[in-house]
Amino acid sequence: MAVIVRIPTPLRSLTGGNEEVHVEEAGTVSDVIDRLEVKHAGMKDRLLDDKGVRKFINIYVGEEDIRFLDGLRTAVKDGEQISIVPAIAGG
Amino acid sequence: MxxxxxxxxxxxxxxxxxxxxxxxxxxxxxxxxxxxxxxxxxxxxxxxxxVKDRAARQMILDALADGRLTRDKILVDSTSGNTGVAYAMIGAALGLKVELVMPRNVTEPRKRVARAFGAKLTFSDPMEGSDGAIKQVREMVDKSPEQYFYPDQYSNPxxxxxxxxxxxxxxxxxxxxxxxxxxxxxxxxxxxxxxxxxxxxxxxxxxxxxxxxxxxxxxxxxxxxxxxxxxxxxxxxxxxxxxxxxxxxxxxxxxxxxxxxxxxxxxxxxxxxxxxxxxxxxxxxxxxxxxxxxxxxxxxxxxxxxxxxxxxxxxx
CATH class of the missing domain: 3.40.50.1100 (Rossmann fold)
Structure with missing residues (x-):
């Protein structure tokens, strides 16, 4: 079992084009990002700065924004879906 | 002067x-x-x-002038928000039907303003960003081209x-x-x-x-x-x-x-x-x-x- 992370278009260059990545053995969103970094180097820097999640990145566990949960300490369960949603480009 | x-x-x-x-x-x-x-x-x-009022106005007026846009058609386009607001406002002022495709994570104020002008909103996958909205509107227009006027702000001179x-x-x-x-x-x-x-x-x-x-x-x-x-x-x-x-x-x-x-x-x-x-x-x-x-x-x-x-x- 694993959590499923949905990767937005601008980050798929780091995942070999994959729209979804499975992450094993992660208890929190923070663990998920650490595991992602191991498999897809560069991911952590795109998502986090020294204060936490970058202001323009929204991370959802299921349909909830982690800002309204426990932030990076938000717990994740096997089979849950995590979505990384960026800001919207032009037009 | x-x-x-x-x-x-x-x-x-x-x-x-x-x-x-x-x-x-x-x-x-x-x-x-x-x-x-x-x-x-x-x-x-x-x-x-x-700023999008300018482009939306010109695209609509030019299309009305040369007959690409007629009153029986629905204006449809993809937008990250501001062009949608502009289409919706101008559509209301001219009595035109407007449908917009935008990524679901467009900010709430822009969705509400566009709706306030009477536009119909369809949402595309936020993971695909504005390019996802472009692809979705192209599919809608391909299915029933006679129903829509598609200004396509990305391609329209x-x-x-x-x-x-x-x-x-x-x-x-x-x-x-x-x-x-x-x-x-x-x-x-x-x-x-x-x-x-x-x-x-x-x-x-x-x-x-x-x-x-x-x-x-x-x-x-x-x-x-x-x-x-x-x-x-x-x-x-x-x-x-x-x-x-x-x-x-x-x-x-x-x-x-x-x-x-x-x-x-x-x-x-x-x-x-x-x-x-x-x-x-x-x-x-x-x-x-x-x-x-x-x-x-x-x-x-x-x-x-x-x-x-x-x-x-x-x-x-």
């Missing part, structure tokens, strides 16, 4: 354009340099609240034409030969393409600088990182004299500073444009060259307020 906007107008469409230029003088980088002037062109003064006829002409009327630099961000690229073509006809050198996010994943909403996006058909990378990459933090910080230091509460893409204008100003100050720089301020900051608590969950 400058033609001032008439006090009474026959219709709201006539309130689009003729936006003011406001000098930025309190930013510390620009103090004690009286010969280097930076002006913000306040596109939020358009009735729909953004009327988009840059609005800036050729309006934005750039207004700047030249207001500043004349004093103008040395023009700065605009790249989204559809309509503002940059149309304005630059007009400014290059002025008969004196004006350096035209395009602003682009410095990486694919960015928070400068409304701007496109061209190398990682569906490239708009109207975009020609050889038109600008320079393409300046801007980081999200630089754009966001400048938006905050403009509110506190200049009394201008603007969106992040406007912050990025002004940040780029300030870099150009610093270069001119260092070289001891006088300069007059115009930066496009695309919209107001209240279009980007964070969702309220009761709006916090999205339905995918």
């Amino acid at each position: 400058k033609l001032h906007r008439a006090r009474t107008l026959d219709r709201i469409l006539d309130a689009v354009g003729n936006t003011p230029l406001v000098r930025l003088a309190r930013l510390k980088e620009l103090q004690r340099a009286p010969d280097v002037k930076v002006y913000a062109k306040l596109e939020f003064a358009n009735p729909g609240g953004s 009327s988009n840059p034409r609005a800036h050729y006829l309006g934005t750039a002409k207004e700047i030249l009327d207001d500043l004349g030969r004093e103008l040395t630099h023009f700065v605009a961000g790249l989204g559809t690229s309509g503002t940059m393409m149309g304005s630059t073509r007009r400014l290059k006809e002025a008969g004196f050198p004006i350096r035209c600088v395009a602003v682009e996010p410095d990486q694919p994943l960015h928070g400068l909403e409304g701007l496109k990182h061209m190398a990682s996006s569906l490239v708009p058909a109207i975009y020609d990378p050889h038109v600008p004299d320079e393409i300046m990459p801007v980081g999200t933090d630089e754009g966001w910080d400048m938006s905050d500073r403009l509110a506190r230091e200049e009394g201008l509460h603007v969106g992040h893409s406007s912050g990025a444009n002004v940040w780029a204008a300030v870099q150009l100003a610093k270069q001119c100050i260092a070289r001891g060259e006088p300069a007059t720089i115009v930066a496009i301020v695309c919209d107001r900051g209240d279009r980007y307020f964070a969702p309220m608590k009761w709006e916090r969950s999205y339905v995918w």
Whole structure:
């Protein structure tokens, strides 16, 4: 079992084009990002700065924004879906 | 001679354009340099609240004039928000039906404003960004082409034409030969393409600088990182004299500073444009060259307020 992370278009260059990545053995969103970094180097820097999640990145566990949960300490369960949603480009 | 906007107008469409230029003088980088002037062109003064009123108006009027748009058709397009608001406003004013496809994570204020004008909204997958909305609208139009008028703001020459006829002409009327630099961000690229073509006809050198996010994943909403996006058909990378990459933090910080230091509460893409204008100003100050720089301020900051608590969950 694993959590499923949905990767937005601008980050798929780091995942070999994959729209979804499975992450094993992660208890929190923070663990998920650490595991992602191991498999897809560069991911952590795109998502986090020294204060936490970058202001323009929204991370959802299921349909909830982690800002309204426990932030990076938000717990994740096997089979849950995590979505990384960026800001919207032009037009 | 400058033609001032008439006090009474026959219709709201006539309130689009003729936006003011406001000098930025309190930013510390620009103090004690009286010969280097930076002006913000306040596109939020358009009735729909953004620069996109210009392109939407031109695309609709040109299509009505040559018969591509008729009253029995539905205007449909993809948008990250502001063009949608503009279509919806103009559609209401002219009695046209409007349908918009936008990524579900478009800010709530823009969804609500578009709906208030009577537009029908369809949402695309937020993971696919504005390119996902483009693909979705193309599928809708392919299925029933006779039902829709699809302006396609990314490919429609009327988009840059609005800036050729309006934005750039207004700047030249207001500043004349004093103008040395023009700065605009790249989204559809309509503002940059149309304005630059007009400014290059002025008969004196004006350096035209395009602003682009410095990486694919960015928070400068409304701007496109061209190398990682569906490239708009109207975009020609050889038109600008320079393409300046801007980081999200630089754009966001400048938006905050403009509110506190200049009394201008603007969106992040406007912050990025002004940040780029300030870099150009610093270069001119260092070289001891006088300069007059115009930066496009695309919209107001209240279009980007964070969702309220009761709006916090999205339905995918």
